[in-house]
Amino acid sequence: MGDHHHGPAKGLSRWLYTTNHKDIGTMYLWFSFAMFLLGGAFAMVIRAELFQPGMQLVEPGFFNQMTTLHGLVMVFGAIMPSFVGLANWLIPMMIGAPDMALPRMNNWSFWILPPAFLMLASTLLMEGGAPAFGWTFYAPLSTTYAPPSVTFFIFAIHILGVSSIMGSINIIATVMNMRAPGMTYMKMPLFVWTWLITAFLLVAVMPVLAGAVTMMLMDIHFGTSFFSAAGGGDPVLFQHIFWFFGHPEVYIIILPAFGVISQIIPAFSRKPLFGYASMVYATAGIAFLSFIVWAHHMYTVGMPVAGELFFMYATMLIAVPTGVKVFNWVTTMWRGAMTFETPMLFSIGFLVLFTIGGFTGLMLSIAPADFQYHDTYFVVAHFHYVMVAGAVFSMTAAVYFWLPKWTGRMYNETMGKVHFWVSFIGFNVTFFPQHFVGLAGMPRRIPDYALQFADFNMMSSIGAFIYGMSQLLFLYNVIAAIVSGEKVSDEKVWDGAEGLEWTLPSPAPYHTFETPPKLEEQPAY
Amino acid sequence: MLNARALAATALLPLAVNAQNQINMSTGISEAGAVITDLGAEIYGLHMLIFWICVAIGIGVFGVMLYSIYAHRKSKGVEPSQFHEHTGVEIAWTVVPFFILVLMAVPATSTLLEVYDNDDAEMSILVTGYQWKWKYEYLDADGENIAFFSNLATSQEQIYNTDTKGENYLLEVDEPLVIPVDTKVRFLITANDVIHSWWVPEIAVKRDAIPGFINEAWTRVLAEGVYRGQCTELCGAYHGFMPVEVHVVGQGEFNDWMAAKRGAAATDAALAATELPVDELMARGEDVYNASCLACHGANGEGGLGNAIAGSTIAMGGLDPHLNVIVNGVAGTAMQAFGAQLSDIDVAAVTTFQRNAFGNNTGDVVQASDVVSYKEG
Numbered sequence: 001m002g003d004h005h006h007g008p009a010k011g012l013s014r015w016l017y018t019t020n021h022k023d024i025g026t027m028y029l030w031f032s033f034a035m036f037l038l039g040g041a042f043a044m045v046i047r048a049e050l051f052q053p054g055m056q057l058v059e060p061g062f063f064n065q066m067t068t069l070h071g072l073v074m075v076f077g078a079i080m081p082s083f084v085g086l087a088n089w090l091i092p093m094m095i096g097a098p099d100m101a102l103p104r105m106n107n108w109s110f111w112i113l114p115p116a117f118l119m120l121a122s123t124l125l126m127e128g129g130a131p132a133f134g135w136t137f138y139a140p141l142s143t144t145y146a147p148p149s150v151t152f153f154i155f156a157i158h159i160l161g162v163s164s165i166m167g168s169i170n171i172i173a174t175v176m177n178m179r180a181p182g183m184t185y186m187k188m189p190l191f192v193w194t195w196l197i198t199a200f201l202l203v204a205v206m207p208v209l210a211g212a213v214t215m216m217l218m219d220i221h222f223g224t225s226f227f228s229a230a231g232g233g234d235p236v237l238f239q240h241i242f243w244f245f246g247h248p249e250v251y252i253i254i255l256p257a258f259g260v261i262s263q264i265i266p267a268f269s270r271k272p273l274f275g276y277a278s279m280v281y282a283t284a285g286i287a288f289l290s291f292i293v294w295a296h297h298m299y300t301v302g303m304p305v306a307g308e309l310f311f312m313y314a315t316m317l318i319a320v321p322t323g324v325k326v327f328n329w330v331t332t333m334w335r336g337a338m339t340f341e342t343p344m345l346f347s348i349g350f351l352v353l354f355t356i357g358g359f360t361g362l363m364l365s366i367a368p369a370d371f372q373y374h375d376t377y378f379v380v381a382h383f384h385y386v387m388v389a390g391a392v393f394s395m396t397a398a399v400y401f402w403l404p405k406w407t408g409r410m411y412n413e414t415m416g417k418v419h420f421w422v423s424f425i426g427f428n429v430t431f432f433p434q435h436f437v438g439l440a441g442m443p444r445r446i447p448d449y450a451l452q453f454a455d456f457n458m459m460s461s462i463g464a465f466i467y468g469m470s471q472l473l474f475l476y477n478v479i480a481a482i483v484s485g486e487k488v489s490d491e492k493v494w495d496g497a498e499g500l501e502w503t504l505p506s507p508a509p510y511h512t513f514e515t516p517p518k519l520e521e522q523p524a525y
Numbered sequence: 526m527l528n529a530r531a532l533a534a535t536a537l538l539p540l541a542v543n544a545q546n547q548i549n550m551s552t553g554i555s556e557a558g559a560v561i562t563d564l565g566a567e568i569y570g571l572h573m574l575i576f577w578i579c580v581a582i583g584i585g586v587f588g589v590m591l592y593s594i595y596a597h598r599k600s601k602g603v604e605p606s607q608f609h610e611h612t613g614v615e616i617a618w619t620v621v622p623f624f625i626l627v628l629m630a631v632p633a634t635s636t637l638l639e640v641y642d643n644d645d646a647e648m649s650i651l652v653t654g655y656q657w658k659w660k661y662e663y664l665d666a667d668g669e670n671i672a673f674f675s676n677l678a679t680s681q682e683q684i685y686n687t688d689t690k691g692e693n694y695l696l697e698v699d700e701p702l703v704i705p706v707d708t709k710v711r712f713l714i715t716a717n718d719v720i721h722s723w724w725v726p727e728i729a730v731k732r733d734a735i736p737g738f739i740n741e742a743w744t745r746v747l748a749e750g751v752y753r754g755q756c757t758e759l760c761g762a763y764h765g766f767m768p769v770e771v772h773v774v775g776q777g778e779f780n781d782w783m784a785a786k787r788g789a790a791a792t793d794a795a796l797a798a799t800e801l802p803v804d805e806l807m808a809r810g811e812d813v814y815n816a817s818c819l820a821c822h823g824a825n826g827e828g829g830l831g832n833a834i835a836g837s838t839i840a841m842g843g844l845d846p847h848l849n850v851i852v853n854g855v856a857g858t859a860m861q862a863f864g865a866q867l868s869d870i871d872v873a874a875v876t877t878f879q880r881n882a883f884g885n886n887t888g889d890v891v892q893a894s895d896v897v898s899y900k901e902g
């Protein structure tokens with residue numbers, strides 16, 4: 001690094017004014033972890049109330065506020081920003097760029113997030129309480145029948161959308177323009193590929209979400225009737241718009257996770273990813289399909305049968321590219337020379353549990369069977385298998401994998417392994433029984449339940465407390481590593497790791513690749 | 526339960542399965558071994574078919590993975606192979622799953638078409654979701670519909686843990702839906718306020734109840750019995766407290782029940798035309814209060830989600846404001862308009878009750894004719 005380059009400014013202004021992709025990445029990661037704990041705290045309230053039948057701790061209305069905020073905070077506050085943080089840290093280092101293409105916008109897209117979530121959380125203190133209509137906020141429960149705080153919720157969603165769109169534009173601009181010479185598209189690491197495609201999805205659907213909440217705003221305050229049949233509108237229209245955003249949204253969450261796993265499994269198998277090109281095509285295929293399957297969330301709204309059939313067939317098709325991904329990862333492991341450090345453990349955990357979530361997804365795609373599954377705990381189990389064991393496990397794997405590169409210090413491996421096993425067991429104890437109660441007939445989003453669901457619910461709650469506690473271990477491990485972890489001497493850290501980021505010193509210097517790296521020396525992906 | 530046991534035996538979870546813990550979808554077969562609905566049994570079969578296909582694929586994928594984890598570890602001193610890309614394999618694992626999907630789609634399509642076959646119904650029932658109860662209206666060719674509300678019957682004491690919970694905790698109602706056995710019943714499903722969803726797992730009917738729109742669903746239940754379900758679309762604070770209870774009875778019993786309902790409606794109409802003595806009004810009012818008002822206003826009129834009735838200035842003040850609250854509700858609060866939900870005689874009775882119970886002692890007697898004239902303004 002040249003002498004004329006200064007390091008970070010000191011104190012608070014470093015973080016407020018920073019345009020450095022590493023600083024911004026760090027802030028995104030810490031912010032999302034804080035939100036993860038907040039959303040987790042809401043989940044603990046839910047599980048505590050559901051520990052036994054009967055109403056014990058909270059009132060039904062407050063329970064609904066908890067489920068709503070849990071979903072919103074986890075999706076928009078924890079998972080999405082965490083992957084944006086990862087993208088910030090890694091994309092420039094992976095493609096050999098000095099920074100993100102639009103560094104000031106980068107600063108802005110982070111800094112509007114905390115106020116948005118502060119506003120969302122403050123609705124808890126407002127008269128009438130926080131939004132209590134579920135994270136899917138179906139009208140008219142979220143319009144005519146909503147508490148006054150819904151207006152703040154709408155504003156918060158708008159800000160989050162703006163942040164996501166700015167972040168995505170930045171990622172697209174960076175990937176398209178700032179790759180080191182010789183890094184063709186088909187040589188980009190899969191994490192970069194999955195994020196590029198995710199960014200396009202975000203730019204396509206966040207405006208749709210903004211449209212939905214704006215129509216709500218109009219209905220609530222300006223006398224329109226988009227979603228009210230009494231005025232000529234249609235409540236189901238809301239669901240179509242919401243899920244046109246919402247379905248791609250779940251792939252927005254899971255595609256970067258796929259990217260992470262596609263980096264980590266080859267590293268610890270010491271073997272190249274089996275089918276790089278087919279992984280890229282599968283990702284693109286999933287992204288395309290994600291736009292034409294939204295109404296599988298709405299099989300029971302009374303669509304015409306032709307519509308049901310179309311959405312059923314299209315949804316089933318997603319199993320094909322998803323299968324390609326899973327087969328690829330397993331084949332990559334085949335005849336490798338594997339070791340099982342914490343990142344690999346979390347990746348294998350991802351692989352097993354995400355595949356189970358994929359199977360239940362396939363079951364849910366079957367429209368006539370979905371009439372029985374829809375809006376039950378079976379769905380809750382399904383999406384926690386793909387969201388928590390999918391996105392969160394892969395995010396955790398990513399932190400363990402790249403933390404030594406980011407900080408130059410190693411986390412405690414034993415503690416990491418304990419974290420994995422406690423999470424893995426806690427997760428399954430929480431969510432596996434939810435398949436059973438769902439199939440047996442327990443609707444989701446209820447604060448109290450019939451007696452035959454009692455045993456499994458108690459088990460779920462115990463698992464949730466275990467899973468929740470294990471995250472504190474993670475927090476401790478990361479902080480301990482940053483403060484006093486053993487210094488890593490090797491640039492590569494992991495002997496099987498491949499990619500430009502591993503050619504940098506550890507910790508990665510504040511500014512990297514001011515002169516583009518020569519790619520010929522790099523292995524082809 | 527046989528299938529539940531088979532499922533457990535596949536060791537999805539090494540768990541001692543308690544007999545009362547159902548772990549799988551309703552089979553569509555009653556405990557006595559009779560088919561409840563053909564459609565339910567068919568959907569269950571479809572569900573199990575897909576499940577077993579997933580299990581088979583899972584065994585393959587996880588088997589390969591576990592073997593690999595066991596055999597291809599560095600600690601065993603293996604050298605990593607560097608193989609990658611193989612067009613044949615990649616085409617195979619794209620095409621084979623596709624054909625498996627086609628295999629699933631065939632039975633799924635035929636079942637779905639049956640779900641949508643609403644033709645030739647022998648009777649129609651309009652189901653309307655309210656926050657937080659169901660209204661059932663038997664549509665009659667001569668325009669003499671029978672309608673009633675179906676409220677949660679579980680007591681607040683059970684919900685708030687001061688009384689032991691009964692067997693059908695949260696799944697019991699004051700007035701169940703009654704339908705005749707082996708009759709194709711068409712449900713027309715809608716809602717009055719927000720979206721609800723009407724679901725009875727054992728007869729495999731679930732359809733969203735959407736305000737302003739009417740959805741169709743149907744069933745033909747072959748086994749007499751009591752089938753229970755719940756609202757499955759989040760509909761506000763008491764979403765968890767609006768169960769569905771369906772009694773499927775023989776045609777003869779159904780006719781008797783229908784006749785009794787018509788009789789009761791006729792008696793109500795006749796009563797509404799007469800003056801009732803105070804004690805009768807009070808007794809009837811107490812029943813109405815317990816069924817429709819107690820949840821929010823408390824067993825002793827002490828209030829809760831709703832305001833206190835004991836000592837309420839409205840319940841002890843002028844009659845018109847009191848009737849206004851009950852008949853028209855209070856917009857923007859949980860207090861609904863009961864004018865359309867209760868008969869005039871019931872409104873009169875519950876108003877009388879509120880004006881004289883809980884120490885309110887106004888001595889006022891409200892007759893159905895008062896309610897009629899209030900409604901007519």
Ligand SMILES: [Cu+2]
Pocket residue numbers: 654655657720721722756757758759760764767
């Ligand atoms: Cu409901």
